[in-house]
Amino acid sequence: MSEAVLYVVATPIGNLADMTPRAIEVLQSVSLIAAEDTRHSARLMAHFNIKTPMISVHDHNERQRIDKILQLLGQGDSLALISDAGTPLISDPGFVLVRAVREAGYRVLPVPGCSALVAALCVAGLPSDRFIFEGFLPAKSGSRRQVLEALACEPRTLVFYESPHRILASLEDMLICFGADRFVVLARELTKTFETVEGRPLGELLEWVRSDANQQKGEFVVLVQGAPAPGGDAFDPEALRVLDLLLEELPVKQAAALAAKITGLKKNALYQVALGRRE
Structure with missing residues (x-):
């Protein structure tokens, strides 16, 4: 790799067999890997026998890492950016770094692969030609409801990420803002051992999740059918x-x-x- 490049590399969201050959090749070839959590990514690197050095780049130190990364690129070294799982920058750190690298005149190239957003959308059975990705909803119920109320009349498919300790509360707030009849698909632990994709009217789905503690564990993508056209x-x-x-x-x-x-x-x-x- 003669020209210095920052590669934005997607990694598996669960099943390690989803790692692409190109991702492995790039991670083995670059001078340094910028990882969201080096301890977490060390297991992935060991599995694929990737011995490239890593540094952490996360929400709390991203701006401080920019000078070091620009210095390495200036020396002709190519680097890779990865998150803990999936595609970097999609509800993950990296935007500030990518913008700085591009503004400095260096190339930023994608190495596509897994994304929980796309994986969930393609199996949900909801319209996918027009959709809105909202990422994680606010942690507090009042702020969360404000966001949901603003989206209540949105006709496009809505896509959210949610964590296990807030999934019930988020579904409850969706029930208040969207109504019990709105169709919702819950995609849980995609590509992992306990993968579940379940779609029901929101009222039924909430009761189903409430009644089964196992369905409250893991990482979630919540997909909400768009609002019906008014009138x-x-x-x-x-x-x-x-x-x-x-x-x-x-x-x-x-x-x-x-x-x-x-x-x-x-x-x-x-x-x-x-x-x-x-x-």
Whole structure:
């Protein structure tokens, strides 16, 4: 590797067989690995016989590490950035470092691999063409509900990460903000021994988690179906038939605008309904 590069390397979220050959090659070839927790990553390195030196780069020291990493890049050394599991920067440290490296004129290259967000989304059975990733919700219930209330009318699929000691409280707050009928998928311990992916209306899902202590353990991805389009059920069936016919031939925006002219209904309301029906 003649040109100094910072590689952002994804690592397994559970099953070590998910480590890519390219990730192993890069981690063996770079001069230094910046790891979120060197003690945690040491087990991964030992498993793949990777002997590259490591330094810690985490939330509390990321800014302090920048000068050292830029110095090494300036000497022509390539480095790799990894998190404890999955893809760095996705609800993990690294953004500050990556931005500093790019601003200094060095290349930052991805080495793609596992991401709990993508793994959960592709098996949830919820619309994945448009979604919002919110990461971890606030720890305190009041702040958490404020965030959830702001998302209550969001039509796109919502994706959250959650920890075992807050999963019940988060689902309870979702019940208050989203209602018992909103469909939610709980993806737990993905790729690990006790992997579970369960989807139910939120009220049923909460009771299922409450009744089984095992389903309260591990790392969670919570996926929430987007809110139904406002007023869609109240539309006259003939208006919906017109809208559906137009959607077969036209983009959503044009179909909604033309349906509004034909039916006399509000264009914005028809647009929201059209988005839901197109999905």
